[in-house]
Structure formats: C-alpha cells, structure tokens
Amino acid sequence: MILSCENLTLDFNLFRAIDNCSLSIVEGSITGLIGPNGAGKTTLFNLIAGALHPKSGRILYRGEDITALSPDRRFHKGLVRTFQIPHEFHLMSVLENLMVVAPAQPGESLFRNWLDFGAVKRAESETLHRAWSTLEFLELTHIAHERAGQISGGQKKLLELGRTMMTDAKLVLLDEPAAGVNRTLLRKLEEKIALLHRERNYTFILIEHDMEMIERLCDPVICMADGQVLIEGDFHSVRSDPRVLEAYLGETSGASA
Numbered sequence: 001m002i003l004s005c006e007n008l009t010l011d012f013n014l015f016r017a018i019d020n021c022s023l024s025i026v027e028g029s030i031t032g033l034i035g036p037n038g039a040g041k042t043t044l045f046n047l048i049a050g051a052l053h054p055k056s057g058r059i060l061y062r063g064e065d066i067t068a069l070s071p072d073r074r075f076h077k078g079l080v081r082t083f084q085i086p087h088e089f090h091l092m093s094v095l096e097n098l099m100v101v102a103p104a105q106p107g108e109s110l111f112r113n114w115l116d117f118g119a120v121k122r123a124e125s126e127t128l129h130r131a132w133s134t135l136e137f138l139e140l141t142h143i144a145h146e147r148a149g150q151i152s153g154g155q156k157k158l159l160e161l162g163r164t165m166m167t168d169a170k171l172v173l174l175d176e177p178a179a180g181v182n183r184t185l186l187r188k189l190e191e192k193i194a195l196l197h198r199e200r201n202y203t204f205i206l207i208e209h210d211m212e213m214i215e216r217l218c219d220p221v222i223c224m225a226d227g228q229v230l231i232e233g234d235f236h237s238v239r240s241d242p243r244v245l246e247a248y249l250g251e252t253s254g255a256s257a
C-alpha cells in the first residue's frame, strides 16, 4: 500500500464532513474517487495533502505516519496534489512554468552561487532538459514559448500534469481533471495519465464526475457518501451497487453516476 487512511474524522464546526473514514491505495493503481456532491471527496484530498488536519485518525504514506506533516513536507516526499502546485504563472512561458517547479536549485542561494557557479549552471541545464522532455512527453513543444495565461483550458491541465513530472511525484491527487476540458484534449490527458501510470509507475487518485473517464482509467473505484467509504470495487460493480444509486439519487444537486 502506498497510502492508508485510518479512521479519519473531520468536523467543520458542528458538521461532520469526514466520518471515521478508512481506505487504502495500492501502489501503482489509478484509484477513482467518486460520490455525490458533498460526499467529502475534496475534504479527504485536503486531509491527504495536509491542507487540513483530522480531528482523529491517521494517515500512513509508504508506511510512515504523515498525519502531522505540513503540505510542503508531504510534497517533497512525492505526495503531490495537482493544484497544490500554484496555478500557472500567466505572464511566464509554458517552459518557464515547468522550470520553476523543479526542486530547490543551487542558484537559489547567492552564497552557493558565488562559491560554485559551475554547479548552478549544471543544475539549470538539467532543469531545462527535464522541462523540455516533459513538453515532448505531453506533445506541447509547439507552445513552449507561449504565455501560460494564453493557452487553452485543456493545455493548462496538461501543463499542470507536466508540473508534477518536474517533481519526483509518486502519488498524485487529481481533483476533477476533466472539468472544462474539450473532448480531444481530454483523451490526450487520459492517455498521458495512463502512460505515467504504466511506464513511470505513478500512483493516482482521481476525483471525477465524468464517469466515462473513471471507467476508462480507474481500477479500483471507491465511492464515498456522507464522509465515509460506501463501497470499493471495479467500476461496474460499484456503479451497479444499489447503495451507490441510492446515494446519488439522494443528492439534491443532481450529479450523474
């Protein structure tokens, strides 16, 4: 298991958003996290990424108890939430947006810079090389020098995925990657997620309301309701489970399962 959440509970004032929730994520899987609006999916992501801390329970990442760690410490251990990395810098180019995500570089310390200019240059050229290979992987080299603020919504999602590749990500939390992405770019995004999973052994947890995307990419699928795990299994068994249908029918805002 790459991640285990054990009996997590979180309250927002008197409202219990996460209620004694336990789940485990298998290393190398793409796990789909579904559930009606308000089920607690994003709050669970916030707990896993460290943006919120549970009232009780614990989180183990690669066997280590990370419940008390800051988001930053988790990020440096390879637990990356897509929009934990700041949204794209609009005025910077696509290439520069990748380069700024790279782990701390020697040139960031003036003293070090003065002592070892060669090391700074080497690190910069490694970062540039990594950023360029990331663009090649994402098939975005043609927009390398465009301002990030001017690219399409789907290209921004690809860029966001690319920025996880500039870190040494192991477990990536994707919160509704399909939202606002056109069909063509959505298939490309799916293809890249599948490739990162297959060829680079990334583990993903994917919150998504687009059930076709969940069906194509995810195994297993976990359905949450009322701050708890309702059921876990393959897409078809989860989708046809009467408890899941009931949970979706019970919601008022009408997301489709």
Ligand SMILES: Nc1ncnc2c1ncn2[C@@H]1O[C@H](COP(=O)(O)OP(=O)(O)OP(=O)(O)O)[C@@H](O)[C@H]1O
Pocket (backbone or CB within 6 Å): 012, 015, 017, 035, 036, 037, 038, 039, 040, 041, 042, 043, 044
């Ligand atoms: N900061 C907050 N303060 C108070 N209540 C909150 C806060 N954040 C979330 N909630 C409530 O906690 C519950 C779970 O919300 P959450 O956003 O985790 O659900 P979700 O499953 O991600 O829903 P959606 O699919 O609509 O994004 C909801 O009832 C929501 O209103």
